[in-house]
Amino acid sequence: MNAQSLNVLLYGALVYDLADILKCKLSVPVKLRRLKENAPADEIAAGLREADVVIAIKYRDMPWAPRLALLQIPGAGTDQINMAEIPPRTVICNAYGHDIAAAEYAVLGMLAWSHDFIEAHESFKAGSWRMSGRAGAPIHEELHGKTVGILGLGPIGLKTAQLAKAFGTTVIGCNRTPRAVRFIETVYPLDELKAFLGRCDFLVVSIALTPATTGLIDADAFAAMRPGAVLVNVARGPVIDEDALYQALHTRRIAGAVIDAWYDYPKPDDLTVPPSRFPFHQLPNVIMTPHSSIWTRGMVDRRWSEIAANLDAFANGMPLRNVVRAAAPAGA
Amino acid sequence: MNAQSLNVLLYGALVYDLADILKCKLSVPVKLRRLKENAPADEIAAGLREADVVIAIKYRDMPWAPRLALLQIPGAGTDQINMAEIPPRTVICNAYGHDIAAAEYAVLGMLAWSHDFIEAHESFKAGSWRMSGRAGAPIHEELHGKTVGILGLGPIGLKTAQLAKAFGTTVIGCNRTPRAVRFIETVYPLDELKAFLGRCDFLVVSIALTPATTGLIDADAFAAMRPGAVLVNVARGPVIDEDALYQALHTRRIAGAVIDAWYDYPKPDDLTVPPSRFPFHQLPNVIMTPHSSIWTRGMVDRRWSEIAANLDAFANGMPLRNVVRAAAPAGA
Numbered sequence: 001m002n003a004q005s006l007n008v009l010l011y012g013a014l015v016y017d018l019a020d021i022l023k024c025k026l027s028v029p030v031k032l033r034r035l036k037e038n039a040p041a042d043e044i045a046a047g048l049r050e051a052d053v054v055i056a057i058k059y060r061d062m063p064w065a066p067r068l069a070l071l072q073i074p075g076a077g078t079d080q081i082n083m084a085e086i087p088p089r090t091v092i093c094n095a096y097g098h099d100i101a102a103a104e105y106a107v108l109g110m111l112a113w114s115h116d117f118i119e120a121h122e123s124f125k126a127g128s129w130r131m132s133g134r135a136g137a138p139i140h141e142e143l144h145g146k147t148v149g150i151l152g153l154g155p156i157g158l159k160t161a162q163l164a165k166a167f168g169t170t171v172i173g174c175n176r177t178p179r180a181v182r183f184i185e186t187v188y189p190l191d192e193l194k195a196f197l198g199r200c201d202f203l204v205v206s207i208a209l210t211p212a213t214t215g216l217i218d219a220d221a222f223a224a225m226r227p228g229a230v231l232v233n234v235a236r237g238p239v240i241d242e243d244a245l246y247q248a249l250h251t252r253r254i255a256g257a258v259i260d261a262w263y264d265y266p267k268p269d270d271l272t273v274p275p276s277r278f279p280f281h282q283l284p285n286v287i288m289t290p291h292s293s294i295w296t297r298g299m300v301d302r303r304w305s306e307i308a309a310n311l312d313a314f315a316n317g318m319p320l321r322n323v324v325r326a327a328a329p330a331g332a
Numbered sequence: 333m334n335a336q337s338l339n340v341l342l343y344g345a346l347v348y349d350l351a352d353i354l355k356c357k358l359s360v361p362v363k364l365r366r367l368k369e370n371a372p373a374d375e376i377a378a379g380l381r382e383a384d385v386v387i388a389i390k391y392r393d394m395p396w397a398p399r400l401a402l403l404q405i406p407g408a409g410t411d412q413i414n415m416a417e418i419p420p421r422t423v424i425c426n427a428y429g430h431d432i433a434a435a436e437y438a439v440l441g442m443l444a445w446s447h448d449f450i451e452a453h454e455s456f457k458a459g460s461w462r463m464s465g466r467a468g469a470p471i472h473e474e475l476h477g478k479t480v481g482i483l484g485l486g487p488i489g490l491k492t493a494q495l496a497k498a499f500g501t502t503v504i505g506c507n508r509t510p511r512a513v514r515f516i517e518t519v520y521p522l523d524e525l526k527a528f529l530g531r532c533d534f535l536v537v538s539i540a541l542t543p544a545t546t547g548l549i550d551a552d553a554f555a556a557m558r559p560g561a562v563l564v565n566v567a568r569g570p571v572i573d574e575d576a577l578y579q580a581l582h583t584r585r586i587a588g589a590v591i592d593a594w595y596d597y598p599k600p601d602d603l604t605v606p607p608s609r610f611p612f613h614q615l616p617n618v619i620m621t622p623h624s625s626i627w628t629r630g631m632v633d634r635r636w637s638e639i640a641a642n643l644d645a646f647a648n649g650m651p652l653r654n655v656v657r658a659a660a661p662a663g664a
Binding site for chain 2 (some may be wrong): 013062100101104105107108111112114115116117118120121123124125126127128129130131132133139140141142143144145162163166167170172258266271273274275281286287289290291292293294297298299300
């Protein structure tokens with residue numbers, strides 16, 4: 001393949017605005033095209049027909065892409081990729097660089113919850129000293145001394161473990177493949193999930209969404225948790241059963257949650273989509289953010305450096321990073 | 333002195349509610365009395381007349397205390413104690429246990445600022461995805477990679493340095509007595525304050541309030557700071573010139589502030605006292621809390637364990653901890 005003619009399609013609202021950043025980081029010349037999901041169907045069909053490389057977080061029910069040689073996912077999760085419709089000769093890669101941002105968010109969420117930070121700020125800004133210890137306020141918590149459970153020991157989980165440990169917490173983990181990890185006192189296998197959950201003051205969910213993890217945290221799991229426990233979700237919404245989560249929070253089966261990962265997302269032509277069919281925004285024990293945790297300047301810089309390096313390597317016939325599905329051998 | 337007859341006076345609204353916690357922690361029997369500042373003057377006079385031990389954060393213009401042998405300050409700061417009116421034979425001790433809570437707050441403040449956390453929560457709770465990266469939101473910051481300057485390397489400053497370092501920051505310090513400190517790249521002496529300030533992305537103020545540090549951060553100091561800098565005050569308000577702070581934030585000379593330490597405080601009979609003569613609550617670039625940072629369950633437990641241990645030691649004639657002014661020798 002001639003690098004001069006590499007056609008790269010940025011597909012989807014999530015990557016649409018990042019074309020300039022990618023261009024700055026690329027060494028090889030490419031023809032960049034970008035389309036949102038709500039572009040006319042014939043433009044999308046034409047874009048896919050010509051694309052050597054597609055960069056997309058979601059790839060499902062797409063037009064045929066006869067030249068597609070590399071599908072570069074601009075994120076870690078492959079849960080929105082329908083592998084079956086990607087030509088077998090296409091390499092699929094994902095990308096990282098978000099672990100620092102997501103781990104900072106998880107620690108931020110635990111600290112904010114412990115210190116009643118948002119309520120202290122909002123009430124004081126409104127003129128009240130009621131959250132002040134000197135005004136006889138309820139004494140709040142600190143992160144120090146708590147037990148932090150990390151469900152899923154990928155890059156986000158490991159980084160969160162390291163940061164949480166610095167605060168004098170006990171860090172435990174639960175992972176498909178149990179293994180000794182620095183900073184983590186005990187790593188439970190997934191079939192000991194309930195024993196793990198029963199120890200957590202904070203449960204940080206950082207496990208990949210797969211058919212096996214969909215609904216992993218269900219009503220039974222909440223029943224195994226401590227009444228004072230707080231859940232922090234920086235993974236994908238559906239790892240946690242939507243109904244069970246709402247009920248656990250509404251009935252105070254657990255104390256609260258810090259939620260960044262949701263069940264429904266806005267579309268390019270509809271930014272008003274509610275994040276769930278339940279009114280989480282009405283619950284006083286929920287801190288909620290719009291899947292914004294990882295969107296730091298540092299993440300964009302690290303991730304798109306990785307992606308640009310992969311495109312450069314691809315154009316030059318060099319090995320790719322973060323291959324999640326290799327190309328089938330020629331003739332296969 | 334007979335331990336049976338030790339008269340302990342808890343003086344002030346700040347300690348009034350903590351009598352039960354102290355009782356639980358004491359080994360020696362004492363006669364505990366408690367008074368708020370707005371108690372009748374004759375009750376206060378009688379309380380001071382009988383007191384062997386006074387526990388108070390503020391001691392100024394007090395009636396004569398002929399028996400006073402120990403003034404136990406339930407905090408680190410001695411800035412509200414008029415040493416001149418404490419009998420020379422009285423030992424003065426302070427107390428700690430708050431460094432973990434204050435350092436957690438300082439890191440929480442830096443993280444919350446970096447991640448636009450409060451705005452993301454408030455706008456999403458109100459139904460808007462506008463703070464989501466996928467909705468084309470402005471990309472926010474992360475703490476990783478920033479330079480964190482710590483002004484004042486007491487227990488809070490050192491703990492903050494350790495926590496901040498875990499986030500991959502460069503930590504620098506500024507202190508009356510420069511000394512090599514683990515976690516800290518460079519410690520500047522106070523007369524190089526401006527060189528220090530010019531490097532800070534975050535300035536954490538954790539220096540004691542003394543005549544020498546009153547107004548230490550003034551208009552000249554703000555002029556030396558970076559336009560993107562954010563100030564976090566977990567010390568005492570007056571270390572920072574009130575007028576200069578408001579102007580620096582209002583005119584965006586610096587980017588913002590996270591403020592827990594103020595210029596005016598509520599009184600037992602007036603909880604509506606504004607924290608400053610300037611309307612900080614109207615500034616969008618201020619996160620503000622009502623001196624609540626250290627009021628964690630862990631702080632109260634650690635600090636009052638220290639205080640109880642000091643009272644036990646005092647009753648038993650054993651050495652005291654955290655002596656800030658020793659008793660003058662007999663006959664002096």
